Amino acid sequence: MNIPKRFRFSAVNAGVKSPDVKRADMGLVFCEEQAMLSGVFTRNRVKAAPVVIGQELVGRGTARAVLANAGNANACTGDQGIHDARFLMGTAARELGVKSDEVVPLSTGVIGVRLPVERMASRIPALVSELGDDPEVFARAIMTTDTFPKIVSRSAGNAAVLGMAKGAGMIAPDMATTLALVLTDAVVSKQELDTMLKRSIEHTFNAITIDGDMSTNDTLLGLSSNQVTENISEIEKGIAEVIRDLALLLVRDGEGATKFVTIAVEGAANERDAKKAAMSVANSLLVKTALFGADPNWGRILAALGYSGVAFLPEQVFIDISGHRVVERGMESDGFSENTLHALLKEREITIGIRMGHGPGAFTSYTSDLSYDYVKINSEYRT
Amino acid sequence: MNIPKRFRFSAVNAGVKSPDVKRADMGLVFCEEQAMLSGVFTRNRVKAAPVVIGQELVGRGTARAVLANAGNANACTGDQGIHDARFLMGTAARELGVKSDEVVPLSTGVIGVRLPVERMASRIPALVSELGDDPEVFARAIMTTDTFPKIVSRSAGNAAVLGMAKGAGMIAPDMATTLALVLTDAVVSKQELDTMLKRSIEHTFNAITIDGDMSTNDTLLGLSSNQVTENISEIEKGIAEVIRDLALLLVRDGEGATKFVTIAVEGAANERDAKKAAMSVANSLLVKTALFGADPNWGRILAALGYSGVAFLPEQVFIDISGHRVVERGMESDGFSENTLHALLKEREITIGIRMGHGPGAFTSYTSDLSYDYVKINSEYRT
Numbered sequence: 001m002n003i004p005k006r007f008r009f010s011a012v013n014a015g016v017k018s019p020d021v022k023r024a025d026m027g028l029v030f031c032e033e034q035a036m037l038s039g040v041f042t043r044n045r046v047k048a049a050p051v052v053i054g055q056e057l058v059g060r061g062t063a064r065a066v067l068a069n070a071g072n073a074n075a076c077t078g079d080q081g082i083h084d085a086r087f088l089m090g091t092a093a094r095e096l097g098v099k100s101d102e103v104v105p106l107s108t109g110v111i112g113v114r115l116p117v118e119r120m121a122s123r124i125p126a127l128v129s130e131l132g133d134d135p136e137v138f139a140r141a142i143m144t145t146d147t148f149p150k151i152v153s154r155s156a157g158n159a160a161v162l163g164m165a166k167g168a169g170m171i172a173p174d175m176a177t178t179l180a181l182v183l184t185d186a187v188v189s190k191q192e193l194d195t196m197l198k199r200s201i202e203h204t205f206n207a208i209t210i211d212g213d214m215s216t217n218d219t220l221l222g223l224s225s226n227q228v229t230e231n232i233s234e235i236e237k238g239i240a241e242v243i244r245d246l247a248l249l250l251v252r253d254g255e256g257a258t259k260f261v262t263i264a265v266e267g268a269a270n271e272r273d274a275k276k277a278a279m280s281v282a283n284s285l286l287v288k289t290a291l292f293g294a295d296p297n298w299g300r301i302l303a304a305l306g307y308s309g310v311a312f313l314p315e316q317v318f319i320d321i322s323g324h325r326v327v328e329r330g331m332e333s334d335g336f337s338e339n340t341l342h343a344l345l346k347e348r349e350i351t352i353g354i355r356m357g358h359g360p361g362a363f364t365s366y367t368s369d370l371s372y373d374y375v376k377i378n379s380e381y382r383t
Numbered sequence: 384m385n386i387p388k389r390f391r392f393s394a395v396n397a398g399v400k401s402p403d404v405k406r407a408d409m410g411l412v413f414c415e416e417q418a419m420l421s422g423v424f425t426r427n428r429v430k431a432a433p434v435v436i437g438q439e440l441v442g443r444g445t446a447r448a449v450l451a452n453a454g455n456a457n458a459c460t461g462d463q464g465i466h467d468a469r470f471l472m473g474t475a476a477r478e479l480g481v482k483s484d485e486v487v488p489l490s491t492g493v494i495g496v497r498l499p500v501e502r503m504a505s506r507i508p509a510l511v512s513e514l515g516d517d518p519e520v521f522a523r524a525i526m527t528t529d530t531f532p533k534i535v536s537r538s539a540g541n542a543a544v545l546g547m548a549k550g551a552g553m554i555a556p557d558m559a560t561t562l563a564l565v566l567t568d569a570v571v572s573k574q575e576l577d578t579m580l581k582r583s584i585e586h587t588f589n590a591i592t593i594d595g596d597m598s599t600n601d602t603l604l605g606l607s608s609n610q611v612t613e614n615i616s617e618i619e620k621g622i623a624e625v626i627r628d629l630a631l632l633l634v635r636d637g638e639g640a641t642k643f644v645t646i647a648v649e650g651a652a653n654e655r656d657a658k659k660a661a662m663s664v665a666n667s668l669l670v671k672t673a674l675f676g677a678d679p680n681w682g683r684i685l686a687a688l689g690y691s692g693v694a695f696l697p698e699q700v701f702i703d704i705s706g707h708r709v710v711e712r713g714m715e716s717d718g719f720s721e722n723t724l725h726a727l728l729k730e731r732e733i734t735i736g737i738r739m740g741h742g743p744g745a746f747t748s749y750t751s752d753l754s755y756d757y758v759k760i761n762s763e764y765r766t
């Protein structure tokens with residue numbers, strides 16, 4: 001694994017959700033240098049306390065640490081939530097010997113419940129003393145319904161780029177992350193880092209959807225320890241690849257997902273239309289349940305295109321599913337075979353290629369299917 | 384039951400989906416007089432052949448019969464689909480002794496497959512000879528995944544209003560009907576009937592959602608046999624009530640639904656915002672799965688408001704669930720009890736009251752929960 005220089009990692013159990021939860025649920029990333037800080041946040045109007053604070057810190061542009069927890073989103077907690085987050089930032093800052101506003105808070109989990117700040121604060125000395133070289137401990141500490149930690153690394157010339165994220169549910173375009181971190185040791189300016197993050201998310205985090213629900217806590221942070229001078233396009237490429245890989249890992253671990261579905265739209269009037277069409281198909285419950293059951297019911301795809309709000313002529317539409325021509329000029333293709341399509345839909349990886357017309361607009365979205373387990377995961381009430 | 388004068392009904396088995404399907408799947412409504420005809424259709428850009436033809440006939444303004452089938456939507460069937468529909472209209476017209484363009488076609492079922500026109504045409508004489516007084520035979524013939532026929536009637540002074548619909552899935556706002564018919568014997572002009580339908584659907588068919596998927600075939604037809612002179616406001620009230628009751632029956636029979644959920648938003652800047660907010664909550668998979676599992680996770684409602692695209696201040700939001708105050712000024716209410724909410728959510732009828740701020744905008748939407756059975760119904764592949 002390529003670990004960017006000067007970053008260290010740790011995790012502890014703090015019983016965030018309840019004292020009975022024994023797995024690591026609080027994590028720390030520490031940078032031994034002042035790091036450049038960038039970030040992109042949820043566009044949900046209901047913003048969690050750590051999002052409000054994080055936006056302020058990103059505006060300032062530097063940081064030394066990221067303090068994260070799973071099990072509690074610190075959202076819809078009002079001024080108390082802001083106060084609680086700042087109290088933990090202060091506690092961590094004192095232990096680390098940095099300033100309070102150099103610690104970026106990240107939270108994910110249940111909405112509307114106060115953080116157990118005393119219990120969490122009491123574990124911060126251990127969190128600091130356990131800082132080490134293994135980023136996976138952090139990636140594991142931010143997991144909620146995730147079934148595996150999301151961690152990706154790449155070299156960017158001599159520099160390194162490392163990404164970590166948690167995902168699984170409440171995943172929708174417009175910062176579909178819940179929480180993600182991209183760390184690098186490349187020398188970059190604040191402005192360069194901002195630009196790289198913004199460019200990278202458009203076709204990655206903003207192109208994935210699991211359930212269409214946008215969280216109150218979505219945050220992607222970028223930090224650089226500025227140790228290695230490298231060609232700027234090399235760095236951007238590394239960051240873009242790490243972000244793309246993280247986004248696709250989120251889809252692969254979608255709540256209850258049994259399939260990974262790529263929806264590639266082309267021939268739309270412009271990219272905006274192509275994106276609307278791709279997302280309409282990706283979010284259709286009828287398409288997602290058909291994918292789950294390998295039901296060769298291609299009409300559902302056309303219907304979802306039709307209500308996407310995009311203008312097009314149905315008689316110009318072609319649809320291929322995993323290479324099999326299904327729709328030709330808006331109707332069932334001559335070579336269509338229900339058995340062939342049924343077999344292709346049983347695969348774990350499915351590609352839906354849609355040509356809407358003759359325009360230059362193209363966009364690719366990524367989604368998962370909708371299974372019994374999605375309903376199970378999200379409906380079971382656990383006291 | 385109040386049956387409008389001069390209308391007659393029948394249904395036969397025509398093996399529309401396959402010759403093995405033995406239930407009634409083709410239905411006829413006949414008006415012994417020339418009826419005024421009005422209609423509202425899907426806004427999906429992919430329109431089934433009967434929708435294309437129906438829009439043309441409604442433009443003309445009169446009709447004598449409605450010929451409907453379940454099991455095949457006659458959608459994405461190109462010019463052949465139009466030709467097939469016209470062939471059946473012609474066959475029925477000859478048997479009934481009316482003109483071909485006085486027979487309005489309605490189809491619902493699988494997309495992209497040609498109608499078995501020979502088999503269907505051969506059953507039309509029986510359909511005509513069996514015309515009688517029982518509308519329920521027609522309501523049953525248009526059922527697909529419905530678990531009960533939707534049939535409603537009311538008096539409107541001395542006049543009668545009768546409504547029939549099929550629903551269950553692919554139910555979303557903007558003509559969320561699949562198929563619905565409203566019949567009356569009141570004397571109305573074409574323009575009056577058009578206005579009544581348009582006004583009535585805004586807070587009924589356009590306020591319900593089961594899965595957010597808008598069908599290619601959604602159609603609501605209004606026919607009047609012009610037999611009974613009655614006060615116009617009385618007639619409009621009767622029609623509005625029948626349409627509202629039909630819409631709510633569709634939600635009650637939502638695919639896999641275990642709950643009937645009313646979402647009443649008030650205090651928005653205007654009605655448009657209130658509707659967007661109400662629909663965002665109604666369509667949230669996380670809200671719908673929480674309702675299914677009686678999970679007292681009210682944060683999901685606030686999150687869905689937050690990504691609805693409506694501007695509001697979270698600290699002005701109040702939420703009551705079935706009368707229990709859950710959220711006060713964007714935070715958990717002081718009197719909130721998880722056990723109370725859990726118990727209320729176990730009921731079959733749930734009301735979510737949301738005050739977004741101090742504006743005059745209000746809107747009420749209706750939805751069902753998302754259960755294992757929704758996934759089952761829509762994912763099972765039946766050859």
